[in-house]
Amino acid sequence: MRIVLISTYELGHQPFGLASPVTWLLAEGFEVRTFDLAIEKLEHDAVRNAEFVGFYLPMHTATRIAVPVISAVRQRNPSAHICAYGLYAPMNAKYLQRLGVDSVVGGEFEGEIVRIAKQVAGNGSPDANETREEVIFLRKQSFKIPTRRDLPELSKYAFLTMPDGSRRIVGYTEASRGCKHLCRHCPIVPVYNGRFMIVQRDVVIGDIEQQVRAGAAHITFGDPDFFNGVGHATRIVSTLHHNWPELTYDVTIKIEHLVKHAEHLKTLKDTGCLFVTSAVESVDDDILEKLDKGHTRKDFFRAVELCRNVELGLNPTFVAFIPWITLAGYRDLLQTILELNLVDAVAPVQLAIRLLIPEGSRLLELPDVAALTAGFDERRLCYPWRHADARVDELQAAVEAIVEEACSSDLPRAEIFERIWRETNRAMGERNRMQIDLSSQNSRKLPYLSENWYCCAEPTKQQMEIFI
Numbered sequence: 001m002r003i004v005l006i007s008t009y010e011l012g013h014q015p016f017g018l019a020s021p022v023t024w025l026l027a028e029g030f031e032v033r034t035f036d037l038a039i040e041k042l043e044h045d046a047v048r049n050a051e052f053v054g055f056y057l058p059m060h061t062a063t064r065i066a067v068p069v070i071s072a073v074r075q076r077n078p079s080a081h082i083c084a085y086g087l088y089a090p091m092n093a094k095y096l097q098r099l100g101v102d103s104v105v106g107g108e109f110e111g112e113i114v115r116i117a118k119q120v121a122g123n124g125s126p127d128a129n130e131t132r133e134e135v136i137f138l139r140k141q142s143f144k145i146p147t148r149r150d151l152p153e154l155s156k157y158a159f160l161t162m163p164d165g166s167r168r169i170v171g172y173t174e175a176s177r178g179c180k181h182l183c184r185h186c187p188i189v190p191v192y193n194g195r196f197m198i199v200q201r202d203v204v205i206g207d208i209e210q211q212v213r214a215g216a217a218h219i220t221f222g223d224p225d226f227f228n229g230v231g232h233a234t235r236i237v238s239t240l241h242h243n244w245p246e247l248t249y250d251v252t253i254k255i256e257h258l259v260k261h262a263e264h265l266k267t268l269k270d271t272g273c274l275f276v277t278s279a280v281e282s283v284d285d286d287i288l289e290k291l292d293k294g295h296t297r298k299d300f301f302r303a304v305e306l307c308r309n310v311e312l313g314l315n316p317t318f319v320a321f322i323p324w325i326t327l328a329g330y331r332d333l334l335q336t337i338l339e340l341n342l343v344d345a346v347a348p349v350q351l352a353i354r355l356l357i358p359e360g361s362r363l364l365e366l367p368d369v370a371a372l373t374a375g376f377d378e379r380r381l382c383y384p385w386r387h388a389d390a391r392v393d394e395l396q397a398a399v400e401a402i403v404e405e406a407c408s409s410d411l412p413r414a415e416i417f418e419r420i421w422r423e424t425n426r427a428m429g430e431r432n433r434m435q436i437d438l439s440s441q442n443s444r445k446l447p448y449l450s451e452n453w454y455c456c457a458e459p460t461k462q463q464m465e466i467f468i
């Protein structure tokens with residue numbers, strides 16, 4: 001049976017969600033083609049001739065971009081079985097089914113995709129699943145080393161720029177999936193509901209090895225939280241460093257774990273970790289509590305200090321615009337970033353991020369959030385909301401425009417920050433209230449990845465025009 005797997009966007013790296021199921025499907029004797037539409041064009045003949053087409057939907061942006069592609073594939077090949085899989089598939093199952101998707105798989109998808117493909121190959125039609133629970137699969141799997149040979153080469157994806165201006169080719173892998181925490185705004189929670197799954201160490205190391213052979217000098221670990229299984233994580237990075245002493249990497253770890261597992265930060269540093277990304281989200285304790293983030297403003301300060309103590313970079317991310325933020329609160333966020341000397345460590349897009357409420361979000365449990373939304377918007381795949389203070393929404397739009405324009409002209413982060421600062425003061429009617437001194441901030445002295453977009457952002461026009 002001919003199978004086509006399609007990814008539309010995966011934050012600038014080779015899609016794990018294509019490479020991993022390919023191995024499983026090839027092992028069953030299927031003929032598999034993959035297309036990463038962030039880099040390459042879809043071959044229409046391949047789609048027309050396929051009996052099974054899979055769409056990998058790991059995040060909001062990818063799903064938004066996939067919507068017109070799914071419709072077009074359905075039109076061009078009415079008889080193919082279309083399967084949508086990945087984190088965002090179960091949450092949007094009903095909508096995807098109306099677009100022509102036949103099966104939806106969330107959670108640990110590889111084994112289930114094989115099961116469905118076998119059923120389709122045997123001319124059986126897989127049972128239609130109705131509820132979100134029925135399309136989420138959380139069985140432990142024995143992973144297989146992903147097959148990357150047919151994906152676009154690594155040099156076509158996001159690269160790492162070092163402080164001296166040199167560039168490194170970046171590979172990507174996952175040592176775990178899901179998360180054991182239940183942060184209220186997180187899209188992982190409606191699917192994994194506090195569980196995480198380990199990718200076996202030999203598979204992770206094997207995947208790194210093939211990417212090093214393909215030219216990777218740096219690896220991004222895409223685990224939602226690398227320290228969910230801290231023993232597993234430290235064993236992996238020790239092996240990584242032992243096998244490839246020159247290889248560098250980056251990871252994502254929540255503030256709570258940076259503080260709790262502080263003794264392992266030196267291990268990260270010593271094994272080649274260049275920086276840690278951490279979802280700080282807010283510096284306001286009341287907002288952090290609403291989000292169930294498991295850390296406080298003080299913990300964030302402590303995490304900054306702990307990382308600095310071992311000279312480990314920390315890249316904080318934020319949900320800057322959220323129903324409970326005020327103009328003064330937003331300026332406090334800027335002020336805090338400034339005081340902590342983090343201007344250069346924060347990607348400008350982080351200062352424009354507006355809370356996205358997807359289907360199934362735990363945020364909808366909060367009466368004040370539910371009251372702000374006017375129902376699910378299928379076109380935008382979220383519950384749009386308005387801030388009670390219209391000036392906050394206006395500021396968000398202005399900051400977004402500043403970031404878009406500044407990023408396309410590659411302005412230094414400090415300059416973009418200064419523009420946002422001035423805009424914030426203007427919104428507060430305090431144009432000359434405070435001058436900022438950016439001279440003490442780092443200026444591009446930190447390594448950073450070239451992909452500066454974000455998984456829960458509105459796709460750009462350019463991204464939406466990739467296929468048809």
Ligand code: SF4
Nearest residue numbers: 179181182183186224
């Ligand atoms: S720790 Fe991170 S990945 Fe885990 S639930 Fe919270 S936001 Fe999501």
